[in-house]
Amino acid sequence: MNGDFIIEAINVTKRFGKIKAVDGVSAGIAKGETLVIVGPSGSGKSTFLRCLNMLETPESGTVLFNGVDITSKKIDINLYRQKIGMVFQHFNLFPHMTVLKNMTAAPMKLQKKKESDAVEKAMALLSRVGLADRALAYPYQLSGGQKQRVAIVRALCMEPEVMLFDEPTSALDPEMVGEALDVMKDLARGGMTMAVVTHEMNFAREAASRVIFMDEGKIVEENSPDNLFAAPASPRLKSFLAKIL
């Protein structure tokens, strides 16, 4: 076990009926690194990512958060989830709350932050992603790119130690992909620990410290972005890259 891992999955397996979505995957995310996970559709990327904050309960294997086994029934998973931010493909903003309320609800309720502090933090983050003027808008009044930026800063309001992204740009119109990726690159540069499932190979090239290629529930290849893209070892990665690039 590497003491520097914020999150470490050890031999994690998750089945849906007969399908082995994740099949004995071990991988860690070290502090400050950006781990990018790529692979064909249905290869288990999302399921693996969701095992890291227990949105899916692994069938076997362990997930350690700072060394604590969060698959254990003895811990309160909600306390750990507060430290593990997640961003979804479809944003999942709360439609009945303003942008600001989306961002302050959890810190105020779960971390007992004073409203003024929560608002201050939220406004600072909104400014950082260029959306301070949209604080009182409702999600339906935002573009897709704006929604995803709000979803990212909503997660950041909890001051997580690690951020999980599941295809954060896949539901965006092409012209809005850039604005979401820019926020993520900015985060990566700022030292945030991140795991990102994405089909954006340029993002992987630019921002990843490490890239994992998954297929059929397993990690097939793992390397630095330069090496992985320039010199894919397995035939499956080769054919995947040929299709996607």
Place this chain on the structure above:
Amino acid sequence: MLNGFFETLTEQFILNFIDGGRWKFIANGLVVTLKVTLFAAALGIAIGFIVAFVRTTHDKTGGFKIMNVICKAYLTVIRGTPVVMQILIIYFVIFGSVNIDKTFVAIIAFGINSGSYVAEIARSGIMSVDNGQFEAGRSLGFNYVQMMWRIIAPQAFKNVLPALCNEFITLLKETSVCGYIALQDLAKGGDIIRSVTYSPFMPLISVALIYLALVTLFTFLTGKLERRLRDSERRFYN
């Protein structure tokens, strides 16, 4: 001939409503009916959402095992028996030995009855909320109850508001069996006048028309609400 008809009508009107201040049976009855309907509806919504919460929690997490059994029994019994029997049993059996306000009994009885129907409506409302909302809530660290209350319930409520209005309209008509425990609601008021004046046409038709007017009004309001929700819906989820 037509003249005679109107003369009779006027006579009838005076006999049934003016003489002896009999209109008060209608007016007071209407107040009772509205009171019972409003409070029973509120009680029904509270019960219904709690039951729906227990049932969906059980479905999604396997928790609340005993509560779920109790809720299921409640739904089976209340939906499986006539509301008249329920109000009779509550009045004469459960509260039989104590002197208790009949309006209160009617509110309890119809609230419990309506709750069983609201429960199914609320359940479908909770189910209709996008799964991503549950996931976003959980990923932020909300526990199940906090998430249901702050994130899911408001959206579920909005989704089923039209169905709840329809339940309210049904409830309004159903309260007309209050007379079984001699509570003087609108229907009973008309019936009392009939039994005094021995002229059924005017009081009974009038009462029916008042129910019809109320139902038409609430149906109209529901339709308006539904249109507004549909408009906001389009913006809501895009």
